[in-house]
Amino acid sequence: MRFQLTSEQGALRGAMRGALRRTAGAGSWGPVAPRGGAADGHSPAPLGGAAEPGASPPRLDRELWRTLGELGFFSLRLPEADGGAGLGLPEAVLVFEEAGRALVPGPLVATHLAAGEVPGAAEGEVVVAAADGRLVEWLQEADVVRPGAEGAVPMKSVDPLTPLHRVPAPARTDPVAVLLTAAEQLGTAGRACELAVQHARAREQFGQPIGAFQAVKHLCAQMLVRVEVARAAVYAAAVTAERADIAAARLLADEAAVRGARDCLQVHGGMGFTWECEVHLLLKRAWVRSERGGGGTESEELLAADLVA
Amino acid sequence: MDLSYTPEEEEFRARLREWLGKVLPTLPPKPSPDDWPGRRAYDLGWQRMLYDAGYADVHWEGTPSVRLIFLEETEKAGAPYVGANFVGLLHAGPTIAAEGTPEQRARWLPPVLRGEEVWCQGFSEPDAGSDLAALRTRARRDGDDYVVSGSKIWTSHAEVADWCELLVRTDPEAPKHKGISWLAMPMDAPGITVRPLRTLAGSAEFAEMFLDDVRVPVANRVGDENDGWRVTMVTLSFERGTAFVGEVVACRRVLGELAVAARRNGRWDDAALRRRLGRLNAEFRALWRLTQWNVSEAEASGGVPGVGGSVFKLRYSHARQELYDAAAEVLGPDSLDLERPWMPDRLSSLSYTIAAGTSQIQRNIVGERILGLPKGR
Ligand SMILES: Cc1cc2nc3c(=O)[nH]c(=O)nc-3n(C[C@H](O)[C@H](O)[C@H](O)COP(=O)(O)OP(=O)(O)OC[C@H]3O[C@@H](n4cnc5c(N)ncnc54)[C@H](O)[C@@H]3O)c2cc1C
Numbered sequence: 001m002r003f004q005l006t007s008e009q010g011a012l013r014g015a016m017r018g019a020l021r022r023t024a025g026a027g028s029w030g031p032v033a034p035r036g037g038a039a040d041g042h043s044p045a046p047l048g049g050a051a052e053p054g055a056s057p058p059r060l061d062r063e064l065w066r067t068l069g070e071l072g073f074f075s076l077r078l079p080e081a082d083g084g085a086g087l088g089l090p091e092a093v094l095v096f097e098e099a100g101r102a103l104v105p106g107p108l109v110a111t112h113l114a115a116g117e118v119p120g121a122a123e124g125e126v127v128v129a130a131a132d133g134r135l136v137e138w139l140q141e142a143d144v145v146r147p148g149a150e151g152a153v154p155m156k157s158v159d160p161l162t163p164l165h166r167v168p169a170p171a172r173t174d175p176v177a178v179l180l181t182a183a184e185q186l187g188t189a190g191r192a193c194e195l196a197v198q199h200a201r202a203r204e205q206f207g208q209p210i211g212a213f214q215a216v217k218h219l220c221a222q223m224l225v226r227v228e229v230a231r232a233a234v235y236a237a238a239v240t241a242e243r244a245d246i247a248a249a250r251l252l253a254d255e256a257a258v259r260g261a262r263d264c265l266q267v268h269g270g271m272g273f274t275w276e277c278e279v280h281l282l283l284k285r286a287w288v289r290s291e292r293g294g295g296g297t298e299s300e301e302l303l304a305a306d307l308v309a
Numbered sequence: 310m311d312l313s314y315t316p317e318e319e320e321f322r323a324r325l326r327e328w329l330g331k332v333l334p335t336l337p338p339k340p341s342p343d344d345w346p347g348r349r350a351y352d353l354g355w356q357r358m359l360y361d362a363g364y365a366d367v368h369w370e371g372t373p374s375v376r377l378i379f380l381e382e383t384e385k386a387g388a389p390y391v392g393a394n395f396v397g398l399l400h401a402g403p404t405i406a407a408e409g410t411p412e413q414r415a416r417w418l419p420p421v422l423r424g425e426e427v428w429c430q431g432f433s434e435p436d437a438g439s440d441l442a443a444l445r446t447r448a449r450r451d452g453d454d455y456v457v458s459g460s461k462i463w464t465s466h467a468e469v470a471d472w473c474e475l476l477v478r479t480d481p482e483a484p485k486h487k488g489i490s491w492l493a494m495p496m497d498a499p500g501i502t503v504r505p506l507r508t509l510a511g512s513a514e515f516a517e518m519f520l521d522d523v524r525v526p527v528a529n530r531v532g533d534e535n536d537g538w539r540v541t542m543v544t545l546s547f548e549r550g551t552a553f554v555g556e557v558v559a560c561r562r563v564l565g566e567l568a569v570a571a572r573r574n575g576r577w578d579d580a581a582l583r584r585r586l587g588r589l590n591a592e593f594r595a596l597w598r599l600t601q602w603n604v605s606e607a608e609a610s611g612g613v614p615g616v617g618g619s620v621f622k623l624r625y626s627h628a629r630q631e632l633y634d635a636a637a638e639v640l641g642p643d644s645l646d647l648e649r650p651w652m653p654d655r656l657s658s659l660s661y662t663i664a665a666g667t668s669q670i671q672r673n674i675v676g677e678r679i680l681g682l683p684k685g686r
Contacts, residue, residue, distance in 0.1 A: 001318075001374040002311045003598075003605040009310065090310050197680045211682035214673070220682060221623075221675035228620045232602045233595035239312045248591035297584065304587035307568035308577075 060141040069124020093238040100187025131171035159284035178293035182253035189256035192264040193223040226256035247299035257286035342512040349469040352392035356424030373604040384558035397421040397428035429470035448477035467516040489537035510656040626661035
């Protein structure tokens with residue numbers, strides 16, 4: 001047993017992080033400089049101007065989609081003979097973690113799962129959305145919707161960067177979709193912790209950095225604890241691919257992302273409550289993802305049943 | 310990332326499992342919590358059996374995988390807990406193995422492995438708990454001895470220990486972290502008075518210790534004079550990093566028992582309770598994975614667990630309390646009866662967020678040493 005990233009896995013993660021940072025810098029999905037405090041210069045805060053409050057639903061950035069296709073994001077698990085990288089779930093989880101960290105918008109999981117089944121999905125030429133539970137993300141921007149979205153009704157989505165439709169009949173969830181979502185949550189949770197720590201070091205009140213105050217320091221410490229516990233759970237579930245492990249991973253990752261983003265907002269004070277500051281987007285996306293795959297309740301029931309199996 | 314075990318490791322698991330199946334039924338009944346001589350004899354007897362069967366040194370030797378298999382299998386089988394051997398096996402021993410001279414290792418390690426000597430930990434003092442480096446117990450050099458005076462508190466197992474890992478101040482003039490040394494003190498030396506303290510669980514688990522001109526040979530110092538704080542950090546990293554990992558498996562066993570009990574008494578129909586148990590299942594699965602991660606990481610970086618142990622300790626100590634609170638919910642009003650299963654453990658779980666450094670102190674460590682946040686003024 002050697003439950004650590006291999007050097008190849010570490011390199012893959014690093015490469016994906018770098019590529020997403022460059023992509024974020026170049027496209028519409030670019031950095032927003034937060035007011036005052038702790039701008040780090042390259043925070044990939046998504047879709048600055050495209051997401052004004054009350055704006056019409058966001059457009060999917062096709063350029064970004066093709067770039068992700070070129071990076072192998074969607075084809076990662078396809079056999080090499082079919083133009084993929086022939087890698088497995090552990091590697092997929094690492095790149096989805098990076099996407100979650102950079103808050104990449106779009107139906108990433110659905111398109112990834114469609115690679116090899118829907119022509120063009122693997123290359124990022126075709127955008128695939130999927131009904132998951134009672135929701136469909138990015139329905140109007142998608143070229144293909146699986147398995148279909150009869151009677152879908154638009155919602156005023158809480159997340160300005162994820163348009164949502166509600167569907168009447170609940171769709172079945174793929175455990176791999178749950179796992180990849182957990183990986184995205186993990187990335188977002190890590191990002192929230194990092195942003196909070198950066199801010200806590202830079203922002204001064206009462207003559208010292210606010211991170212020196214225990215009330216703030218302890219919030220940050222708890223964020224890291226949740227991230228690390230979730231990380232172990234998500235990576236292990238990627239290795240075993242067992243349903244109960246996946247359910248556990250999603251519960252821990254949801255908690256890490258949602259509570260992490262909330263605490264990050266708190267650490268940012270008034271700035272955290274503004275539209276320009278990236279933090280609210282982390283929280284809203286975490287909320288959206290935590291409804292995927294039947295929500296946490298389904299996972300809790302699955303894990304309860306596992307105890308008496 | 311690999312969670313699989315080699316054929317040799319699986320063979321080790323099979324051999325251990327078979328051995329446990331054979332010996333566990335032959336063990337004498339557990340002594341009562343207040344029978345300390347009985348508990349000492351029982352715990353040492355178990356350690357001796359492990360030694361004779363070739364399993365004694367898994368904590369110090371062997372691959373991390375073998376160590377985890379050992380913990381997994383012994384806990385699953387309901388084998389005795391390390392008990393009185395906790396300090397010797399899980400933190401004083403590893404500290405001496407990492408920091409001691411060859412003579413010190415030869416003198417102290419084998420008797421711990423053979424189940425012949427019990428260790429206790431004399432770190433805390435009445436005025437130095439969380440602020441451990443404020444300790445005042447004084448050691449004055451006199452020829453080849455230190456002459457030690459002062460007092461210690463909350464010393465677990467002091468009544469039955471042969472040795473104490475003792476922190477003393479060897480230079481009262483130096484800044485507080487600089488003048489400390491780490492000594493192995495024989496508990497039968499003249500001048501030591503041990504006064505048992507009763508815990509809220511009712512047993513005399515720990516004690517106060519008064520030291521009145523106790524002579525400890527200078528040769529018993531582990532590490533350099535006045536370099537004891539660094540050695541202490543090694544000890545604490547073992548205490549927080551690896552000493553609790555076996556218990557996670559035990560918690561998972563208890564959780565399974567709770568679900569069965571809830572099904573039997575009808576509480577399982579309560580969806581909120583069921584979901585609470587499901588969530589705890591997620592929690593302890595994740596903590597076990599974090600253990601595997603940390604152990605693999607420690608192995609990669611030379612064996613001493615890093616500050617990551619604080620991350621584990623923080624989460625685990627709270628999860629354990631939630632587990633036994635859930636047990637109380639399963640039992641309902643019967644949870645007030647201390648003869649019911651799990652309820653004594655519920656009481657003892659209250660110590661986990663205090664002992665080995667409180668949760669507040671662990672959060673300071675995570676915030677300052679891992680996240681790099683500034684120290685408060
Ligand atoms: C069951 C048990 C067994 C033990 N066994 C041993 C043993 O064998 N050997 C040994 O040496 N010690 C042992 N201890 C002692 C243990 O390590 C201390 O109790 C612990 O470190 C806390 O110190 P204290 O009791 O002095 O509490 P204090 O330090 O007085 O703390 C009281 C409260 O103040 C908080 N606090 C203190 N400082 C800070 C700070 N800087 N920031 C925020 N909050 C703070 C604490 O978190 C706590 O809530 C044991 C304790 C228990 C409960």
